[in-house]
Amino acid sequence: MSPPRLSFAGFRAVPPAQGGRAGRGWWDANAAEYLDEHGEFLGPADFCWCPEGLREDDAHLLGDVVGRDVLEVGAGAGQCSRWLGAHGARAVATDVSAGMLRAGRELDRAAGVRVPAVQADARALPFADASFDVVFTAFGAIPFVPDAARVHAEAARVLRPGGRWVFAVTHPIRWAFPDDPSARGLTVTRSYFDRTPYVEADDAGQVAYAEYHRTLGDHVADVVGAGLVLDSLVEPPWPAGHDRTWGGWGPVRGAKVPGTAIFTAHRP
Template identity: 60%
Template structure:
């Protein structure tokens, strides 16, 4: 995919936040550009929380070493695992330490450069989750911690691609912003505790430049939508995890905070199996 060049004037202008439709191509192009431009700031701001080699499912800090959503750590040895939306590949680094054979895939070239900076002996692939560059049945497991699924216009397409590259019996576990959060303002304080929008409004959140070109897109799906997408993608849903906010976590991450986390869920983790 060729990214359209962005002039310095447009890049420096404050984008307009709106709700409008954004198709597969526009969403992919906008989000590739956004993550390439913001990868450095993201890693500086959140790198300490994420660590270099931890597998964290979301801002609550739920760690795979405790959750075992992919299975017991000792069972990961020798498994081929695809991490989708890997960012700096912290999760893949943890998987490699368990003896797995991870492949870290991300839409953003700049995010993957941060993985090279940190280090790790596993493949890095820059590609779109809707067109995975792998043969059928290449992996035993797939995972995605806030990667790809919140940002794609056609989640079923991604799920079908993941199913295609998984072997029979393979598990796909992915986390996304909890759908209920879309009804509340994205604020960590008291202002974020009052319903401000319809939970049922699926209109994407779009940030666009002065010419109306999307520079960031996020797509809302209700819980029911997510379940139907999983089924349509050929998976069987075996668990839905809604992590509670732990007492040790005093951090704020965007709209996630101890105040809100103790009252409403912030993350939804879907555990799916390819029969």
């Protein structure tokens, strides 16, 4: 599948159903290109939380995973789940995109580690209540749906009591700045409180991509609304010597503005 030709790219309101289903087609069409660009940085079986390069090996945000049932939602090609499987967890990867899951099977072969993978919408997980000790996502699912509260509710549902929910998203403050990693991107151009989604539409006017902004307060409200307890908010600094740019992320802006927010919570 080839990426569609775009007739519009910018901020505008879209019907929730259109925005919510756009992610599957976009990731199917762009899986190979995405992995060509970022695959080496992510590694076939490594656990990278964010463009700052924070690894779970150092952060330990999921806690001790040995012998634990761990679910990754919005897993992409399953790199994080593959790392977890190699570190003693019983990991399952889910993603809405068949294209990303196909790429994951190639990485299974390359890494010599097979991770069970299921095509599923994070808003309707095909698992029984209280099935997992840990649920997490690293930039998956939440930014690409208009009703992220459903993702949190599903995470809470499939968690066992005491289980941990961890999710990484673009830091909400970044939405106030243009998507430019240079010094030009250091000037605020949009209201932090403007929640109009970023949208790309094809020549037929159909939504090909949609990404949704939520403030810090919105994320907290979604966590609490799902009956979870918020434990911490991690804002990884841009590390010295890390010169890679990734979209709007890079060392120039990273030295001054946080790029990632990682929330940890648990089911009481």
